[in-house]
Amino acid sequence: MQSMARRPGWWLLALVLLSAAVRFWRLGDPPKQVFDEIYYARTAHEYLTGQPIYEWTHPPLSKLLVALGIRVAGFEAWGWRLVPAVFGTLLIPALYAFGTLATGRPSAGLAVAALGALDSIWVVESRIAKPEVFLATFSVLTYALGWAAVRTGRWGYLAAAGATAGAACATKWTGLASLAALGFLVALAWWGLGRRWPGWAVTGSLLAVPLVVYAASYLPHLVRGESLADLALLQVNMYRYHATLQATHPYASPWWSWPLLLRPMWYYYETSGGWMKGIFAVGNPAIWWAVLPAVAAVCRQVRTSPALAFAVAGFALSYLPYAFVGRLLFVYHFTPVLPFGYLALASVLERVRHPRPRWIRTYWTVAALVFLYQLPVLTAYPVPATWLRWWTLVRSWV
DSSP states (O other), rough: HHHHHHHHHHHHHHHHHHHHHHHHHHTTSSSSOOEEEEHHHHHHHHHHHHHSEHHHEEEHHHHHHHHHHHHHOOOSSHHHHHHHHHHHHHHHHHHHHHHHHHHHHHHHHHHHHHHHHHHHHHHHHSSSSSSHHHHHHHHHHHHHHHHHHHHHHOHHHHHHHHHHHHHHTTTTTGGGHHHHHHHHHHHHHHHHOOOOHHHHHHHHHIIIIHHHHHHHHHHHHTTTTOHHHHHHHHHHHHHHHHHHOOOOOOOOOGGGGGGSOOOOOEEEEETTEEEEEEEEOOHHHHHHHHHHHHHHHHHTTTOOHHHHHHHHHHHHHHHHGGGGOOOOOGGGGGGGHHHHHHHHHHHHHHHHHOOOHHHHHHHHHHHHHHHHHHGGGGGTEEGGGGGGGHOOOOOOOO
8 A cells, every 4th residue: 555655646547447347347237127227227218208207215316317328328238327337436536535535645545445446335336227326426425525625625615515415315315314424524624623614605505505406306307297296295205105114025134234244135146057147235345344343443533533533423324323214224225334434444454554564465455355256246247156155155145
């Protein structure tokens, strides 16, 4: 990581290009809709063709973004996965900006970006038409822009952060966690760093701008002839749906199990002639299993490090509310929490690097090897069916 710190731009470019290659490689395979693409790809196409909307339980922005790809590449796998792959690639420089601006150190930003690039879950979420990669990218941009406002004092960055937080909310309501984290950052800057903006700027950035962006995501509904009363009723129905959902699923998992990777899920799996192809929504164990210890370790530094105070608070604001959610949950609900874990883990790695540089080199090597090892079951690459047992490190993964 020392060489990375000396030439951060080149290393970041390498991370972005490698991430793009992995996300776009064989993007159209499998050629059919998998997992929740049956909802999101279909609904994106319905927005383009003026048909009745099938998926209404989440705000429309992710489906409108998927529709852009379909408009460019057609209603086929490449089309409905195109924009998710673009956003999954943009997530890496966004993580770099977040880590660098929060800590003031490009080396920390590169570590945060490298953790994101080596985390297997983002390959999967970047190659499927569903909302998680949009939610994560908008959220990380919110944190980066929020820290840019703190570093420069310019309220324009704060307003831009409010806009990306509004986009996160227009993707899924869980995007409210990014708005809460931004509010915490404003309070931290106000009371801890002496950075103060006019009251109208804070109110506008945290309330008006996100609300405008959220409302704007429903403009296609108004164009289709729906009234404001229809849209208000839709918000009520969305809440009722999630509040009363009683469905079951074999890959559902409780919130406390996610950092432990006890129950990842198969989005797609098929065998033929002794060969298998699968898409396994799993994190990189070398990273996920280190996140909780890292967050716990930096708790002692929250009073002296604003960046780590933000990491711990953001982790709690994004993760702990799931303890009170009674509906069906899956491992991918942990993805918006990960950027805060990366920031904490990057801090621990930097602290250990000076007395134990060999340990850190070993850690990065292991993380990279695990990522490469998992790559076939992240991208539906054909392998002998007998190899399946080598990817199921824990019995509950099957």
